[in-house]
Amino acid sequence: MIKLHGIAASRAFRPLWVLEELGLAHEHIPQDFRDGTLRNPEYLKLNPNGRIPTLQDDDLTLWESMAINLYLASKYDKKTLLWPNAIALQGLIYQWSFWVVSEVEHKLFSVLLHRRLHTKINRDAACADRNEIALQAPFAILEQALNSSDYLLGNQFTLADLNVASVLSWAPLSRISLKAYPNLAAWLKRCLARPARKRAQVDKASLT
Numbered sequence: 001m002i003k004l005h006g007i008a009a010s011r012a013f014r015p016l017w018v019l020e021e022l023g024l025a026h027e028h029i030p031q032d033f034r035d036g037t038l039r040n041p042e043y044l045k046l047n048p049n050g051r052i053p054t055l056q057d058d059d060l061t062l063w064e065s066m067a068i069n070l071y072l073a074s075k076y077d078k079k080t081l082l083w084p085n086a087i088a089l090q091g092l093i094y095q096w097s098f099w100v101v102s103e104v105e106h107k108l109f110s111v112l113l114h115r116r117l118h119t120k121i122n123r124d125a126a127c128a129d130r131n132e133i134a135l136q137a138p139f140a141i142l143e144q145a146l147n148s149s150d151y152l153l154g155n156q157f158t159l160a161d162l163n164v165a166s167v168l169s170w171a172p173l174s175r176i177s178l179k180a181y182p183n184l185a186a187w188l189k190r191c192l193a194r195p196a197r198k199r200a201q202v203d204k205a206s207l208t
Contacts, residue, residue: 002026004068005043006052007033008201011065014166015053018072020196021082021162066097066163073159082159089153096152096160100167103138107131108167111174132176139181142168146183150190157191165191 004019006012007030019026031037031052038050047054047063055062055071062068070093077083084090114128142164145152152160168188171178178185191197 003029003056005029005031005046005054005056007031010052012053013169013200014065014163015055015068015072016200017162017166017197018069018082018159020199021194022072022076024072024076065166066101069159069163070094070097082157082162084153084156084158089158092153093158093160093163097163099138100164103141104135104164105167107134107138108170108174108176111135111176112170115175116173128174132174135176139178139184142184142187143181146187151187157194161187161191 002019002024004012004015004026006016008016010033016028031043031054033052037043038047038052043054044050046056046061049063051063053063053065053068055068057071062071073083073093074090083093108131110131111128114123114125149155151157152164165188168184169192171188178188
């Protein structure tokens with residue numbers, strides 16, 4: 001059986017969402033980054049980085065949330081719900097997945113840290129504001145990409161939307177207004193309203 005280590009209040013939320021979208025039986029092992037268990041020798045054998053998520057699927061052990069998502073969708077999606085058959089569309093899924101990590105994730109997480117997650121004494125308002133300004137460019141790219149379709153690859157929700165939305169889900173918690181980006185805001189609302197997204201976070205600390 002597939003095993004997924006991590007809690008939903010972390011990047012493990014991303015593969016948990018994929019597992020729910022695909023309806024895959026799995027064992028969720030709620031390893032928590034806050035209690036020190038990720039440094040246990042047993043866990044470090046699985047993931048020497050001491051981070052979550054980690055996926056076990058038969059003889060394969062895989063880390064990195066986006067790599068896990070790409071693997072799960074390409075291997076197990078038999079109905080082209082998330083992973084279309086067309087090679088060109090698969091290429092676009094890779095594009096958007098790598099793009100959101102390189103262009104959005106670090107900046108958005110910095111805003112989240114300095115507005116919500118750090119203790120008040122350790123927050124740097126100027127850092128949060130600076131990164132919010134830096135997010136205007138990638139947000140504008142998403143706004144334009146969603147100008148004529150409901151989702152990034154057209155009118156069907158795919159792994160591209162899931163991967164990007166899982167990162168953008170931090171925006172509301174970061175107190176970032178999306179009023180200047182109506183296409184982006186409506187798309188994010190559609191993505192996060194999906195039943196599979198909600199099931200991935202039932203009775204778990206949530207980042208959305």
